[in-house]
Structures are given as structure tokens and as C-alpha cells.
Amino acid sequence: MQAVKSLTAAALLRTLMALAYLTVSPAAPAQDTSYPPVYLAGSGNLALDHHIQSLLERALEGQNNLVLISDEQAAQANDGPIVTLGPGAFSRIRQINREAPVLALLVEPDFLEGFARRSSGHISGIYHGATLLRQALIGKAILPQATRIALMATSGTAEVYDELIDQLQAYQLEARLFVVDGDKQLIPTLNRALSYGDFLLAAPDNTIYNPRTIKHVLLTAYRRNRIVIGPSQAYVKAGSLASGYAPFPAMVEMAEDYLKSFFESGEFPRPGYPPQFRVEINEQVARSLNIPLATPEQIIRNVELRLKEHGGQVDE
Structure with missing residues (x-):
């Protein structure tokens, strides 16, 4: 009888210890640790x-x-x-x-x-988004007669266009950069840019193209019968004619x-754009400016063909 009591006490002690362990150490969710x-x-x-x-x-x-x-x-x-x-x-x-x-x-x-x-x-x-070169060629596909592209930047962001300006020569395109010195100079500088370029190419440069300025940029371009390409899908909805983007x-x-x-x-490659891209179009803006549009798929094929003809050169 004493032996039975001892076994019962021991079993009870083991149960209490197990419960105490579970109380202070809750089980973690099961996770496969075979993969990092x-x-x-x-x-x-x-x-x-x-x-x-x-x-x-x-x-x-x-x-x-x-x-x-x-x-x-x-x-x-x-x-x-x-x-x-x-x-x-x-x-x-x-x-x-x-x-x-x-x-x-x-x-x-x-x-x-x-x-x-x-x-x-x-x-x-x-x-x-899409590379600046692809954005420029989207503009060329929409306006086949275009030869000159207007660019705007501040003195601190002008370098974003350096590589593009060199690349465009191979595509029979030229570009001129117009530097904006202060908010008060945005519209006067924009007017000079629109007088030069067949279209305005907008880079993802938040100092120039942002929610505070984009309405003024798009309305000024519209009144001058010029289109804006880029910088993103969001701006196409706001009034840019088209923009490339990565699916x-x-x-x-x-x-x-x-x-x-x-x-x-142990290291990532440099940041970059995906090799595939799509095109967003604002058809209402195109109709307002009497610009005939190809389909997005046709524009993409036009851009890819031009890139292939020049060795697939793209900007980073």
C-alpha cells in the first residue's frame, strides 16, 4: 500500500512539473526550419x-x-x-x-x-516604374515625329538624366535639361521646356513632380498642346498621357x-528595374489633344523593337 502511495505521489509530481513547464514556456508555432x-x-x-x-x-x-x-x-x-x-x-x-x-x-x-x-x-x-530610356521611347512610339525631349530638374537632381541624354543619340532623339531654381521658377522654366520639346519626359523626381506641383505642370502642358510622359501610373491618372511601369x-x-x-x-545585386514592363495610357487626354493612340501592347512592341535594334541598351 505504501508503495502504491509513493507511485501516486511521484506521478502527481511529474504532472505538476509538466504543467509548470507548459505555463512558463508556451509552445511556439510550428515552423519548418529546413529553409532560411x-x-x-x-x-x-x-x-x-x-x-x-x-x-x-x-x-x-x-x-x-x-x-x-x-x-x-x-x-x-x-x-x-x-x-x-x-x-x-x-x-x-x-x-x-x-x-x-x-x-x-x-x-x-x-x-x-x-x-x-x-x-x-x-x-x-x-x-x-520603367527606365527613363523606355519612358522616352514610349513617348516616341506615341509621337513618331518627335525628335526633341524636354527634361526638368533642380540643380541637385539633374544628374538623374545624365545617362539618358547620352543614350538618346542612338535613337535619333535629343534632349535638353531645364533647371528649376526655386518654386517661383517652375512655371516659367516649364514654359521654356515645352517650347523646346515635342514632349516633356518626367522622371520620378519628387522635387519637381509631386502632389503640390503636378496639377500646375499638367495644366500648363495641356494649354501648350504638349504631352507629359511619366513618371508613374499615378500621374497618368492625374493627367500624364502615358507611363511605363513594372507588373x-x-x-x-x-x-x-x-x-x-x-x-x-551574402549580398544583394544593385537596385534595378524588371526586364518586363507595361504601359498605362490616359485615353481622355489623348482625345483632348487629338492624338491617335496605338494599343499599349503595340507601344510595348515598338519600344522593345527599338531596344533590340540597339543591342537592348537600357538605363539603370
Whole structure:
């Protein structure tokens, strides 16, 4: 009888110890540790975040675990790279965890290039617009008679056009840069630019093209019977005639390659544009200016043919 009581007491003690362990050490969610993690910091747009997450999960299947993380979790994420969606997510992650390698999606060069230059290999990105050369050739496809392109920048952002100006010579196009010195000079400088160019090519330069100025730029161009190409889909909706952009699947495919390179070498390639692009068109603006339009697919084929004829030269 005493032996039975001893066994019962021992069993009870073991049960209590097990319960105590479970209380202080809750089981973590099951996770496959055979693949290194890739973390994802969303933009806050739930539909967009879910779409990109689904594309990334399919792309990384069998290679990496994709883990959606909160800002608090990102502070401790030191065992894998973080993919950020949009400039807001990138900025948050950089403030929270400056040691984490970051691959930025849905950003433009004027936002990311400084970070990438200072942290080469550690910070990179996939741009969601189109190269300036492609944007220029989109304008040429829409206006086949065009030979001159107007460009605007501040003295601090003028270098963004340097490579493009050299490249255009091979396509029988020339460009002139008009420098804006202060807000009061924007419209006078724009008028000079529109007098020169067959169309205005807008780069993703937030100092010139931003929500505060774009209405004035587009209305001035419209009154001068000139079109604006670029800098993004959002500005096409506002009144630019057309803009190239990178489709989501192409961005994710390139991101997969960048992540693979990171896990192989410990570094990301330089930021860049996906090789595929699409064209957004504002048909209402085209009708208002009496400009006949080809389909977006025809414009893309025209641009790709011109690039192929010149060895596929594209700007970074």
C-alpha cells in the first residue's frame, strides 16, 4: 500500500512539473526550419500586401519560408533579409532595425539610391516604374515625329538624366535639361521646356513632380498642346498621357533572383528595374489633344523593337 502511495505521489509530481513547464514556456508555432526565412513588412494596404505576399510565397516555395512580421518583430529579425513594400515600410524597418538586410519593393530610384549607395549589397530594391530610356521611347512610339525631349530638374537632381541624354543619340532623339531654381521658377522654366520639346519626359523626381506641383505642370502642358510622359501610373491618372511601369509578377520574379543571390553570396545585386514592363495610357487626354493612340501592347512592341535594334541598351 505504501508503495502504491509513493507511485501516486511521484506521478502527481511529474504532472505538476509538466504543467509548470507548459505555463512558463508556451509552445511556439510550428515552423519548418529546413529553409532560411525571408521576412515581409507590408505597406498597410491589405489587398496589395496580400497580393504581393501570395506571389512571393509561390516564388519562394521550396526555397525559403516567407514570414509576415510586425514592426515589433522586425526589431528582432536578424536571421534573414526583410522585404519591404513601399517607401513607408522601408523607412519604418530602417528605424527599427538598422542591421537587417533589406530588399525594397514598390519604390523609386530617387527614394532608394542614397540608401543603396551607402549600404551597397546590404540594401537593394526592385523599382516599380520603367527606365527613363523606355519612358522616352514610349513617348516616341506615341509621337513618331518627335525628335526633341524636354527634361526638368533642380540643380541637385539633374544628374538623374545624365545617362539618358547620352543614350538618346542612338535613337535619333535629343534632349535638353531645364533647371528649376526655386518654386517661383517652375512655371516659367516649364514654359521654356515645352517650347523646346515635342514632349516633356518626367522622371520620378519628387522635387519637381509631386502632389503640390503636378496639377500646375499638367495644366500648363495641356494649354501648350504638349504631352507629359511619366513618371508613374499615378500621374497618368492625374493627367500624364502615358507611363511605363513594372507588373507585379515581374517584380516578384526579380526579387526571387535577388534573394537567391543574397543567400548564396551574402549580398544583394544593385537596385534595378524588371526586364518586363507595361504601359498605362490616359485615353481622355489623348482625345483632348487629338492624338491617335496605338494599343499599349503595340507601344510595348515598338519600344522593345527599338531596344533590340540597339543591342537592348537600357538605363539603370
